[in-house]
Amino acid sequence: MNSPESSMKQSGEVAAARPSGRQPVIVLGTIGHDAHIVGSSVLRFAFEEAGFRVVFLGAVVPPEEFISAAKESAADAILVSSMYGMGRIDCADFGDKCKEAGLGHVKLYLGGILVTDPEHWPETEALFKGYGFDRVYPPQTKAETAISDLKKDLGLSS
Amino acid sequence: MDLALAIDFGSTFTKGSLFDLAQQRVVGIAYQPSTVESDVAIGLHAVLARLKQHTSHDLTRVPARVCSSAAGGLRMVVVGLVPSLSLEAAQRAALGAGAKIVGAFGHKLSRSVLSSLAAARPDLILLAGGIDGGDEETILHNARALAELGLASPVIVAGNQFVAEDCVSILSRAGRNATLAANILPEIDRIEVGEVHQLIRELFVKHITQAKGIERVAQELNLVTPIIPTPAAVLRACQLLAEGPPKRAGLGDVVIVDVGGATTDVHSASNGAPTRPGVIRRGLPELFLKRTVEGDLGVRINAMTIVERIGADAICDFANTLHPGGLNADDVRAYAERVSDDPNHVPRGAQEAALDAALARSAIRIAIQRHAGSVKEVYTGAGLALVQYGKDLGDVSTVIGVGGVIAYGEHGEFALQGAVSTPEAPVALIPNGPKFLIDQSYLLYGIGLLAEEFPDAAFDIASKVLLPPSSSSQLLPPVTPA
Structure with missing residues (x-):
């Protein structure tokens, strides 16, 4: 996980934007019984490039492992990918579990192919926000969107 | 004959074996019930007397190597953050160094946990928590808590490197023997035990074998390597058997x-x-x-x-x-x-x-x-x-x-x-x-x-x-x- 030079420079800039000077940390992986790893890999490199420290968990990650990794890394955000339409099952109590684990302050982002039914995005988004996610993204969302949102949410940019 | 003596101060037996390295054979073996509780020297002398039957050499001059699990072995308490992550890594590091884990505690140490920790009478404490750049709060809290606890046990700090030195300072200022090591869990998917193992070996010789009188008795022998915990010796044997000596095939796993x-x-x-x-x-x-x-x-x-x-x-x-x-x-x-x-x-x-x-x-x-x-x-x-x-x-x-x-x-x-x-x-x-x-x-x-x-x-x-x-x-x- 050696960061390329550009990422080092970026990380300095991003970290410098915070009072603590600490590089922001995200936990990232594909939740549940989902073996898709390409999407989260793309996000991993994009976030590293943008100066974030990425704790990458890979695919087929139980919800509890996101939470454990977020505690150990004092993560600023957890980014959950779900590509196989079973998001409802895997994510229904994710926000509650995070709160219970003392991670109520951690930003929760979710994206991917979240449901198998014909998509009515506003309903899907509302459903998953109800599960405790701060931001929910439809398929085809660009990594830059999530990066820019997270910088905003963490107070790293205006 | 190219003789080598191996002694194990075990918890129930003091064991000795004499090897002929040139002929790759065992010359003699001897066992005596352990006398660590009274005088560890008694058992050693009896073992040497029995081995003496097999050789005309002066056994106190034969190069000797010693391991010990006597007097409770190397009693360690490990402290981490998440039980399945830094605490598990700390437990593996301690077990791999041959320790006996007498307490394993995750998250912030509470008052009641601290009293259990003290009651476990550890020889050594391994303090971990947080990946590098990760959680700082818990390990700092635990360092302060351990500093306030009236325990003399040395502490190895092997957690988040961003605050590990601060933890060592907190402990040292309180008069505690604290040593800095590389984080055992620098990233969520990487365990590093090399430096912690090295430090455990050093502290084992410096504090534990001395305190238990084993170091003193071992001076009667021609000790050529530092004393190690017995389980660490068994792990070395396990590794040698699996991998084989250099350029030779081992047994496989x-x-x-x-x-x-x-x-x-x-x-x-x-x-x-x-x-x-x-x-x-x-x-x-x-x-x-x-x-x-x-x-x-x-x-x-x-x-x-x-x-x-x-x-x-x-x-x-x-x-x-x-x-x-x-x-x-x-x-x-x-x-x-x-x-x-x-x-x-x-x-x-x-x-x-x-x-x-x-x-x-x-x-x-x-x-x-x-x-x-x-x-x-x-x-x-x-x-x-x-x-x-x-x-x-x-x-x-x-x-x-x-x-x-x-x-x-x-x-x-x-x-x-x-x-x-x-x-x-x-x-x-x-x-x-x-x-x-x-x-x-x-x-x-x-x-x-x-x-x-x-x-x-x-x-x-x-x-x-x-x-x-x-x-x-x-x-x-x-x-x-x-």
Whole structure:
């Protein structure tokens, strides 16, 4: 996980934007019984490039492992990918579990192919926000969107 | 003759073995009940006197290497943050260094936890928590809490490097002996134990063997290497046997099971890579050398726990395959109760030998299942996948048995069968078809003590003294304490 030079420079800039000077940390992986790893890999490199420290968990990650990794890394955000339409099952109590684990302050982002039914995005988004996610993204969302949102949410940019 | 002396100050016996490195053979072995509680020197002198019968050399001049698990061994408390992450990494680091874990605590240490920690009377504390750049709050809180606790035990700080030095300062300012080490969990998927192991070895010599009088007694010998914990010596032997000496083939992946009266220890030298295709590995990465200690499984003091875990009926079935017909579940319970009250009990007659072997087989089964990983099937969007946690020991070539019930019992092989997979439990990744060897003469510690400096001789000696269960030609007579 050696960061390329550009990422080092970026990380300095991003970290410098915070009072603590600490590089922001995200936990990232594909939740549940989902073996898709390409999407989260793309996000991993994009976030590293943008100066974030990425704790990458890979695919087929139980919800509890996101939470454990977020505690150990004092993560600023957890980014959950779900590509196989079973998001409802895997994510229904994710926000509650995070709160219970003392991670109520951690930003929760979710994206991917979240449901198998014909998509009515506003309903899907509302459903998953109800599960405790701060931001929910439809398929085809660009990594830059999530990066820019997270910088905003963490107070790293205006 | 090129002689080498190996001494193990064990908790129950002081053991000595004399090797001829040039001829790769054992010259003599001796055992004496441990005298650590009174004067450790008495047992050593008796061992040397017995070894003297085999040689005209002055044994105090023969290069000696010493390991010790006496006086409670290396008692360690480990502290981490998340139980499945930094705390687990800390436990593995401590066990791999040969420690006895007397307490493992995650998250912020509370007052009640601190009093349990103090009550555990650790020789050494390993303080971990947070990946590098990760959580800072917990390890700082725990360093302050340990600083306030009136314990003299040295502390190794091996957590988040961003605050690890601060933790050392907090502890040092409070007059505590604190040492900085590299983070044992620098990233969520990387364990680094090298520096922690090195520090544990140094502190073991500096503080623990000195405090227990072992260092002083060892000065009577021509000590050529630092004293190490006995389990660390056994792990070195495990590694040498698996990998072989430089430029020579080893045995392949090796497991050592040591069934004692109170605990069952399992050591493995294996990277634990999946033996089936299409497996996704999850969980903390595994170290090539792994040691686990099952403090609830032993064939004497903890015999009743084995009965509770496996069931009297299952143990009875095992015993009846050796001693057909005669036994029922009540006999199993009665025997287990009796031996737990009398840990020095030696089985008498075929029935008790069968019961002992059945208990040992059951203890080995549970211990190896806990040591090894497991696999579960998950139906992913892309079809069926297998998710593996921990080590897959399916391809282990050799299982080595240690402990009285295996070495001296009539049914050592039957007991070792507990380590082999059966069709009923396909999720446990335990050895499929290993061959068995038995450390009949308790020499693994000696092989381990020689392993780093004389790998060829140590390997050749091991191949002579570790015997298949069926072997009728014992090189050495069974050992009985004098």
